[in-house]
Amino acid sequence: MKLPKFVAFPFLFFCFFLSVRASQCVYLRFVWPAQKLYNFKRSQRTLSDTPNPPPTSPPPLSPISPRCSAKSVVNAHNNRAGVCVCVRPCVYVCINTTISSKQADAREPQEEQVAIHYLASFHELCVVTALLPLVTLFTCFVTAYVFQYDDVHETHCRVYNIIPSISAITGVSPQRYFWRFSIALHIGPRIPIAFVYKNYYRSQLRRISPAQVPQTSLLITLILVLNCIEIASLGGVTYISNRENYPVHERIFITFMVCSLCYMLATIKLNSILNAGQALSEKQLLSIKWKKILFAVSILSTVGLLVFFAKHRFYCHDLAFSWFAFFEYLIAIANMLFHFTIIWDFPSQFMMIVQGPRENLAQYLSSRPKLD
Known part of the structure; x- marks a missing residue:
């Protein structure tokens, strides 16, 4: 029995789609939950083996600005006039380190920031x-x-x-x-x-x-x-x-x-x-x-x-x-x-494409151990 090509091509793609979906379902149903359960148990075991640190009081909020708005955070980042630390979701504690505009201009040019352009699970x-x-x-x-x-x-x-x-x-x-x-x-x-x-x-x-x-x-x-x-x-x-x-x-x-x-x-x-x-x-x-x-x-x-x-x-x-x-x-x-x-x-590794200072990359490559 030989199937015509105009019928064989759609049927072939349909079978391939079913096979891919079946393998995906098997992975999501069995492999992925087992991996998550294993990682959870390992994290719980690590937490149980680690001694609890002594309780510490939370850092006091700044009297000048207890909460940072989005605009102030951006200005602080651009002018290097403040440091915001996230202590709980959506709340930033700002440490008052105001610097004058002349001092900010007198500083060296801002270093190249590290940017992740692509991140995928290996x-x-x-x-x-x-x-x-x-x-x-x-x-x-x-x-x-x-x-x-x-x-x-x-x-x-x-x-x-x-x-x-x-x-x-x-x-x-x-x-x-x-x-x-x-x-x-x-x-x-x-x-x-x-x-x-x-x-x-x-x-x-x-x-x-x-x-x-x-x-x-x-x-x-x-x-x-x-x-x-x-x-x-x-x-x-x-x-x-x-x-x-x-x-x-x-x-x-x-x-x-x-x-x-x-x-x-x-x-x-x-x-x-x-x-x-x-x-x-x-x-x-x-x-x-x-x-x-x-x-x-x-x-x-x-x-x-x-x-x-x-x-x-x-x-x-x-x-x-x-x-x-x-x-x-x-x-x-x-x-x-x-x-x-x-x-x-x-x-649990990841593949990423990162943009950063070339000096740091050159320093990393020069500091690798020579094994040959």
């Missing part, structure tokens, strides 16, 4: 980045399996199969356009995330002995390189389909597989070095545990993929290609979920 960005290809892959599989069954099951052996490969369901129209658009949105945030991980690991080098720092720093650089090659290979496999250029597609896919497995192994090894003898939080332990499980799943699935690929390529066994496709889906899902563990590595 946690939510990582969730969307990780779930986007998974939701799109599910949408492409359902629509291609239902409406383009014969096209996605076509192989050179002409044998019976029931599961199409990822290359097959993302190589037909209109699924190929949807998959490529999704991967383009997915690759964009993954490049800065790779460098965020590099800086995150390098900030933990102080935990280990100085003798281990050079080798561990080299391992962090290797992880960054493997991650970037994996991202580039994912783009190459997506935009060079097996129908257009099979030899190039096959080589890029092998590169993606090798770099993905090496990246997982190097990440697990690095975590074992940095966290040796350290007291880890519940989320850190959960992240390390699932990284090891997903790496084991990827290794076993790779072995099964190679075995059934040989049976399909050289012997043309029935259902061999279906088993190959099954293990291919397991590898893809394990890879996506491995990167999804970033929600436990960065549970």
Whole structure:
């Protein structure tokens, strides 16, 4: 059964919309409340462990101006003639530090203020980045399996199969356009995330002995390189389909597989070095545990993929290609979920674009520890 394109496109977008809404509902229903509850309990535990400070009397209000109007606050800020401190919502206590206009003019020019132009939750960005290809892959599989069954099951052996490969369901129209658009949105945030991980690991080098720092720093650089090659290979496999250029597609896919497995192994090894003898939080332990499980799943699935690929390529066994496709889906899902563990590595961080004095930024960059 082949659906006309003027019907397939709206149906494809409808299925994708339903998948996105379903994943959003699952996140808001289960993940977000659990995270909020965990943060609340941790804050309550912190408050219970902190001794209560002795009660102090509130600062007296200024006899000249007990409350500052909006106009006086603005004038005080512009002329540097007063300091307003918020002691409770919508009430400002003004300390009388009046300065004459001549003294204000004689001062140095006002320093550049820090301005935040963009602020986004790094946690939510990582969730969307990780779930986007998974939701799109599910949408492409359902629509291609239902409406383009014969096209996605076509192989050179002409044998019976029931599961199409990822290359097959993302190589037909209109699924190929949807998959490529999704991967383009997915690759964009993954490049800065790779460098965020590099800086995150390098900030933990102080935990280990100085003798281990050079080798561990080299391992962090290797992880960054493997991650970037994996991202580039994912783009190459997506935009060079097996129908257009099979030899190039096959080589890029092998590169993606090798770099993905090496990246997982190097990440697990690095975590074992940095966290040796350290007291880890519940989320850190959960992240390390699932990284090891997903790496084991990827290794076993790779072995099964190679075995059934040989049976399909050289012997043309029935259902061999279906088993190959099954293990291919397991590898893809394990890879996506491995990167999804970033929600436990960065549970409450933010990404921001800040404008501020260049002197402060230059001072920060010059004061960073040199680890190389």
